[in-house]
Structures are given as C-alpha cells and as structure tokens.
Amino acid sequence: MNEYLMTQRDITAFARYLHTEERSAGTIEKYLRDVRAFACWMEGRAVVKEDAALWKAHLLGLGYAPVTINSMLAAVNSFFRFKGWEGVRVKFLKVQRRMFREAGRELSRDDYGRLLDTARKRGQERLALLMEAICGTGVRVSEVRYLTVEAALEGRAEVALKGKIRVILLPEKLCRKLLKYAKKQKIASGEIFLTGSGKGLSRRQIWAEMKRLCNHAGVEPSKVFPHNLRHLFAATFYRACRDIAHLADVLGHSSMETTRIYLLATGTEQREQLDRLGLIC
The missing domain is CATH 1.10.150.130 (Tyrosine recombinase, N-terminal domain)
Structure with a gap:
C-alpha cells in the first residue's frame, strides 16, 4: 500500500x-x-x-x-x-444555497460615498481613484493592473485572466480622471496604480489601505474590502439593466449562478418583502 x-x-x-x-x-x-x-x-x-x-x-x-x-x-x-x-479526497459539507446576504457585510452607496469623501479629505487621491475604478467598472482587484494609460486613452481595457480574455469598457468620466492622475504622477504609459517605488499595487496593499480608511470614514470594517466594490457595481448595474446574462459577461463569469450570488438581497430587504405580502393578519 x-x-x-x-x-x-x-x-x-x-x-x-x-x-x-x-x-x-x-x-x-x-x-x-x-x-x-x-x-x-x-x-x-x-x-x-x-x-x-x-x-x-x-x-x-x-x-x-x-x-x-x-x-x-x-x-x-x-x-x-x-x-x-x-x-x-474528502466530501464537502452540504450547505443550503444562501437566500440573502448578511447586512453586516453589505456595502451601501452611502458607505461607498463616505469612503471616497474621507479618502479625498485625507489626501489619499490614489486610493479614492482606485476605489472608483473598481466600483465603476466591476473589475476584480487582480485586474487593476490592466487599467493602464493606454486603456484610459482607448476607453477600454483588455483583460487576460483565468485563461480568458474579455474587454472592459471604461466610463468616459473615469478615463478623464485616470489620465489626469497619470499626468500628475508623470506616468506616461503602462499601469496607473503604482507604489512609490513604481511597482503595481498588490491585492494585500489595496486591502490594507481600505481597512485603514474605514475607521476614519465611520464604515464597519466587515463591509470594507475590494471585492465588495465589485458587488456594489454588480447590484447597481443589474438594477439599471435587469439583464443577468449581460451582467455575467461584464463581470467575466462563466456561470450565471455565480452572478446570482452577487445579486442576493440583504436579510433586511428580504424581511421587508415578506412584510409587504400581507399574509400575517
């Protein structure tokens, strides 16, 4: 044996x-x-x-x-x-599919606004713009490196990840902000979000900067991490278009079941829906 x-x-x-x-x-x-x-x-x-x-x-x-x-x-x-x-090999635990997301981990538009305002007031221009870029496009934190000067000039970024290539369209206003920031930082080409030594920001650095910011912004730390910005983008995009297949393509999901997880209501929202049924006399 x-x-x-x-x-x-x-x-x-x-x-x-x-x-x-x-x-x-x-x-x-x-x-x-x-x-x-x-x-x-x-x-x-x-x-x-x-x-x-x-x-x-x-x-x-x-x-x-x-x-x-x-x-x-x-x-x-x-x-x-x-x-x-x-x-x-071991079998997984059987877990019932979640019906709602915990409110304590749900980043709201108000929370997002407070984070941006606080970052700007504290002079953290790079962090504020980075959060806008993730939340405004739905990119993964690992895809931030594809937000380059060239991408901002073209209004689109070509992302190659997990063996797939997809094109991400960049909002015009975001492109102007990215180019203005790049010019100020004397970045003529390539990645825009760099460290002081000129290296690309790592996932850990982005996570740590956001965590430090949340206390100053008065936002619960459990809500503040890069992937939650992608969730906020997904929820906002879906409310605007009501097309889950289109959203799955934008997010780069191979399965719409993954996209569905992004659209879970909070427990509070689901309770309000139950109350509106009027079935409790």
Whole structure:
C-alpha cells in the first residue's frame, strides 16, 4: 500500500502546477495556505481518507463557517488530485444555497460615498481613484493592473485572466480622471496604480489601505474590502439593466449562478418583502 506523505517538495510542485493552470495569484496564495494548514495538522503522518474527514470535523469544531471549510477542502482536494491520491479526497459539507446576504457585510452607496469623501479629505487621491475604478467598472482587484494609460486613452481595457480574455469598457468620466492622475504622477504609459517605488499595487496593499480608511470614514470594517466594490457595481448595474446574462459577461463569469450570488438581497430587504405580502393578519 502506498504511503501518502505530504512533503514541502510536493507543495512547491503543487504551486508550480497552479501557475501553469493560470490560477489567479489570490487563488494560489489561498490554496497553498490551506494545504500547508492541513499538512501542519497532519504532523508528518501519512494521509489516509479518515484523516481528511477528521480535519473537516476539526475545522467545524474550531467554529469555521461551512462555506469557509468547503473552500479549504477544495484546496486540499485539488492537492490530492494533483498527486493522484483520489482515494483520500474528502466530501464537502452540504450547505443550503444562501437566500440573502448578511447586512453586516453589505456595502451601501452611502458607505461607498463616505469612503471616497474621507479618502479625498485625507489626501489619499490614489486610493479614492482606485476605489472608483473598481466600483465603476466591476473589475476584480487582480485586474487593476490592466487599467493602464493606454486603456484610459482607448476607453477600454483588455483583460487576460483565468485563461480568458474579455474587454472592459471604461466610463468616459473615469478615463478623464485616470489620465489626469497619470499626468500628475508623470506616468506616461503602462499601469496607473503604482507604489512609490513604481511597482503595481498588490491585492494585500489595496486591502490594507481600505481597512485603514474605514475607521476614519465611520464604515464597519466587515463591509470594507475590494471585492465588495465589485458587488456594489454588480447590484447597481443589474438594477439599471435587469439583464443577468449581460451582467455575467461584464463581470467575466462563466456561470450565471455565480452572478446570482452577487445579486442576493440583504436579510433586511428580504424581511421587508415578506412584510409587504400581507399574509400575517
């Protein structure tokens, strides 16, 4: 019987495999973090099917949300598949499809406005424009690097990610703002959102700047992260066009089921809808 031992060499090879599969930097980082967490929990023991199931129970015991546990299991199962260890893959937790989004994580238009106003008042011009660019186009934070001087001049950005290429149209007003900022920063070509040393902003840097801003803006930190700007774009776009297929294309989703998640109402909104039914006498 083969012994399924996880080594650092295996994990390094898995990282290379994820790169060849053109997974996003954020996905690779998360998968490796979860695989290392499982390997640490195993403490050098050979993996058997019962171990993966016990780890799932262990995560439940620690209070992780089922959706989070499933995302961690997906990473570990991907590693097992890479190694050819099909016999030790673990089943996901069965989670009922969510019917609404928690209000504590819902970024409203008012919250967004306060974040922009606060960033500008604090002289954080780059952060304010970056948030506008994400929220005004629906790009992923990993796609910010495609917002270049050339894209602003053409009014469109060509994004190549996850093995797909799509064109993102840029609002005219945003293009003017991007070009004005680039000129001020003496950026003649290429990426617009750069660090002081001229490198592209990382996902972690953008996340950290937004988190620091939320306290000054009086917005709950649980609502403030780059992907929530994309959610706000999706909800606003859908209210304007009522075309989920078109929205899926704009967001770069291969499945409209993914897009549907972006359009979940908050629990408060759903409760108001129930009240309007008038079925409680």
